[in-house]
Amino acid sequence: MNLGADEISWKKNHNYLTLVSDHETSKIVWGALGKNAATMDGFFEEIGPENTATIEAVSMDMGLAFIKSVRAGNLRRGPELSRRHGHDRSMARGGHGLRFSPHS
Helix, strand or coil, rough: EEEEEEEEEEECCEEEEEEEEECCCCCCEEEECCCHHHHHHHHHHHHHHHHHHHCCCCCCCCCHHHHHHHHHHHCCCEEECCCCHHHHHHHCCCCCCCCCCCCC
């Protein structure tokens, strides 16, 4: 499984939503309020260790909160922390690449 993680904000009060997408299907598979490591930890808790073990790569911005959570996610192999890898794999499989924000 190859995933992407990013946050979006709305309104002027800096409300954030963390989204996780599946690069294979180009669909959002999970979302939660917040943008810190605890928010991303919730994703790994929800999918459980068996599904976590199937993650091969996670593309994300290089914010420390997401990196901390992904590295602590008890992944069988350390995920490849590369935005380019996720984009290239998605495109190779006929996907649409990464489209999280204009400054990605």
